[in-house]
Amino acid sequence: MLKLRGFRFASLLVIAAIVCAACTGGDGGDTTTVPETPALTDTAPPDTAPPDEVSATPGDGISVTMGRANWNSGYFQAEIFRQLLGELGYDVSDPAELELGPNAAYVALAEGQMDFWANSWYPLHDSWLAGELPDGSLVGHHLTVVGEQMIAGGIQGFLVTKSFADEYGVYTMDELNRNADALAAFDATDPVPGNGVADIFGCAESWTCDNIIESQIAFSGWDNIVQTIAGYDAMFAQAVDAANENLPMVIYMWTPSAYITMLRPGDNVYWLGVESVLDDSNPTGFEGGEAHDQRGADGTGGYAAIGADLCPAAADTDDGLCPIGWVAADILVTANTEFLGANPAAEALFEVVRLPVIEVSQANVAQDEGTVAADLATAWIADNRTTVDAWLGAARAAS
Numbered sequence: 001m002l003k004l005r006g007f008r009f010a011s012l013l014v015i016a017a018i019v020c021a022a023c024t025g026g027d028g029g030d031t032t033t034v035p036e037t038p039a040l041t042d043t044a045p046p047d048t049a050p051p052d053e054v055s056a057t058p059g060d061g062i063s064v065t066m067g068r069a070n071w072n073s074g075y076f077q078a079e080i081f082r083q084l085l086g087e088l089g090y091d092v093s094d095p096a097e098l099e100l101g102p103n104a105a106y107v108a109l110a111e112g113q114m115d116f117w118a119n120s121w122y123p124l125h126d127s128w129l130a131g132e133l134p135d136g137s138l139v140g141h142h143l144t145v146v147g148e149q150m151i152a153g154g155i156q157g158f159l160v161t162k163s164f165a166d167e168y169g170v171y172t173m174d175e176l177n178r179n180a181d182a183l184a185a186f187d188a189t190d191p192v193p194g195n196g197v198a199d200i201f202g203c204a205e206s207w208t209c210d211n212i213i214e215s216q217i218a219f220s221g222w223d224n225i226v227q228t229i230a231g232y233d234a235m236f237a238q239a240v241d242a243a244n245e246n247l248p249m250v251i252y253m254w255t256p257s258a259y260i261t262m263l264r265p266g267d268n269v270y271w272l273g274v275e276s277v278l279d280d281s282n283p284t285g286f287e288g289g290e291a292h293d294q295r296g297a298d299g300t301g302g303y304a305a306i307g308a309d310l311c312p313a314a315a316d317t318d319d320g321l322c323p324i325g326w327v328a329a330d331i332l333v334t335a336n337t338e339f340l341g342a343n344p345a346a347e348a349l350f351e352v353v354r355l356p357v358i359e360v361s362q363a364n365v366a367q368d369e370g371t372v373a374a375d376l377a378t379a380w381i382a383d384n385r386t387t388v389d390a391w392l393g394a395a396r397a398a399s
Contacts, residue, residue, distance in 0.1 A: 057089025058345040058399030064090045067098030067105060069119035071207070071232065073257040076363040077118045077149065077355060079377035081333070084353070084388065088345055088395055101206040102128050109336050110142040116335035116350070120145065121154050123296075124208050124329050127288030144340055146333045146350040153357045154329030155304060156209070156254045157322075158200070158272040159239075159263050164248035165270050171312040172273040172323070176250070177222040186248040191228050191238070201235040201251035202227035209252060211284070212292045216325065218283040220276050236263075243268040254329075256361035258368040265310040273313025274325035277302030294327050301327040348398035352391045 064085060068078035078095040085092045098114055102121075106128040108114040122145065129140030158173060165171055168182035176182055176198060183198055190199040203210035213227045228235060235251065240262050242249035250272065253259060263269045282289035295301045304324045308315040311322035333350045340347040363376045381388050 054396050055089075055399060056396060058396060059085060059088040059090030059343070062090050062343065064092045064115050064339075064343075064346070065098065065113070066093055066095050066116055066118075067100050067108065067114045068095035068117075069105075070099045070101045071119075071204075072367065073254075073259075073360075073364045074119035075373035076360060076367065076376055076380075077331070079373045080355065080380065081116075081118045081350075081353070083374075083377055083381060084349060084392065085346060087392055088349065090343075090346065101204070102208050103206040106139050106143065106334070107131065107133070109334060110137075110139040112142075112336055112338070114336070115339040116146075116333055116346070118149065118333050120332045120334040121208075121329040122332060123291060123293070123327060124154070124156075124212070126291035127208065127211075127286070130288040130291065142337055143334050144337045146335055146340065146347060147353060148330075149333055149353055150256075150331040150355055150357055150360070152328040153256065153331045153355075153360075154254055155324075156252070156326040156329065157304075157324040158250050158274075159253045159265065159269040160250045160272045161243045161246065161248050162266075162268055162270050163246040165272075165312070171270065172275055173216075173222060173225065173250075173325075174220060174275040176272075177220075177224045182248075183224055189242070189247045190249070192226075196224075198225050198248075198250070199228050200225060201239050201249065202229050203252055204232045205229050207232075209254075211286050211289070212278070212294070212326075213252060215282065215284050215286065215289060215292045216274070216278050216294075219278050219281065220274065239263060256357050256364055258361070258364040260361075261365055265306075271306055271311035271313075271322055271324055273311060273316075273323040274302070275323070277323070277325055294325060296327050304328065345395040345399035349391060349395035352394045 066078065066082060068074055082092045082095055098108070100108060102125050105114070105117050106125070109117060110133060129138065129143065131139040133139060160170065160176075164185070168179055168185065170176045170179055170182045176186070186198040187193060187196060191201070192199045202213045210227065210229050216222075217225055217227065236259055239249050239251040243263055251263070253263065265271050278292060278294045280290045280293035282292065286292070302323065302325050303317070303321040306314060306322035306324065307320070311324065314320055314322040317323060335347070335350065359380065363380065366376055367373055
């Protein structure tokens, strides 16, 4: 794991700048943006103090099996939910014992091997709900998406080395694909040098974003760009070295994460634009690939309110939005529907929890510095006790 020791204060400033940049600018009221996080006091449901006759621990005697994502920026959220359910009396498994990618997580949820997962990214993960189980039913038939944990909390896109982009005027993936000089420079030092194409750092296999990137490449006709699919931390380490040495690289990136504090848009990297946002045509023929659409239900997705200082391609759009090519993801809880029916207190808790993106990002930085997710979650709950007690009150009242 890469460490960020000595950089925490600067890292938090970078996170704040990224989140704020995504919240400002642009006139497109229907475009994908990241809303400002409301004050925690605004998220507490009113009048949820449990009456005396309501049990403080409605989960007594009930075991809950939960898991967590196999990307470390999801550990903190999982721990928040584990500890809150514990306060309701549930006997909750350690999420580290069931660390899964989405390809396995949704099947485990549907088959009842796991009761809930706090690391869903929609619409990124929609395609997994269309999978078929051995009995012929669809995965999604057994699952319920609950609450509004982090709406539009997941910004996604491609980052490019700033010095390289400025030297060759490459501010979109399409410009990289068709600029022979830029391609030659990129190919000289990329993961597979000398093969005549730009090998970009993509996603770990089975994260879904790997399939979406393949669809984007096919849809846009980026025939000179190839995705490297490998362990993300290993790719990220190479990407940081390249950016800091002013060598060309492109890597898939998301927030909230601590990664964005080392590859810093406007400093050593830019967000890259795309000229055509992926639709639901499924150009690669992936099962469920229609759900890889990044335009969104109203067709306006794939643009983010990120200024030209962080995304130079924004300077070429009419409304000044960055053509980032990805819909901002809603990070939500997905649970087994039967589990929710049998546990109204748990369902009510899932419904009311809201986590601020900036604070999750800060926790990710602290985690990368060596603090374990469980301790970070404990501290966060203590710091937000009034709000947390209101959430727990809502859950107890529903039991």
